Amino acid sequence: MSNYSEKFMSEAIRLAVENVKSGKGGPFGAVIVKDGEVISTGVNSVTSANDPTAHAEVVAIRNACKKLNSFQLDGCDIYASCEPCPMCLGAIYWARPENIFFAGTKKDAASIGFDDSLIYNEIVLPVEQRKINTFHINHKDSFAPFSEWKKKEDKIEY
Numbered sequence: 001m002s003n004y005s006e007k008f009m010s011e012a013i014r015l016a017v018e019n020v021k022s023g024k025g026g027p028f029g030a031v032i033v034k035d036g037e038v039i040s041t042g043v044n045s046v047t048s049a050n051d052p053t054a055h056a057e058v059v060a061i062r063n064a065c066k067k068l069n070s071f072q073l074d075g076c077d078i079y080a081s082c083e084p085c086p087m088c089l090g091a092i093y094w095a096r097p098e099n100i101f102f103a104g105t106k107k108d109a110a111s112i113g114f115d116d117s118l119i120y121n122e123i124v125l126p127v128e129q130r131k132i133n134t135f136h137i138n139h140k141d142s143f144a145p146f147s148e149w150k151k152k153e154d155k156i157e158y
Helices: 006-022 056-068 086-095 106-110 117-123 144-151
Strands: 029-034 037-043 076-082 099-104
Touching (some): 006 037, 006 056, 006 099, 029 056, 037 056, 056 076, 076 086
Parallel strands (some): 076 099
Antiparallel strands (some): 029 037, 029 076
């Protein structure tokens, strides 16, 4: 558990508790740390922002990337009050921090109505079997964006 700090985990939990008390969103908070300093924080603001992607970790990642002027979180640690959901976990992996530390588990979250098992189960299904109708359209130009990216000489890899 390199880099773990009780102080930063306590802050993520404090943010989550305060978010519930304020009525601004769900019971989730996140803190992003680099070199022992808080770079950004985030709380769940799904309902107050009318944004289903405004989970604490995603908000914290957006704030940290703006502050660091980077689309990656090299050398950063993420502290989350709860185990990241599938969306947040995907965002975390894209951001490439060094460590993820979380307090509550996905089972804890499910026990109070934040159950992500549907998403975990859907991800592994063939698209034809998913609960939301999903269709692959074999459009004649479907590969055009990828062709453009492949031949672009000044692209920024990520």
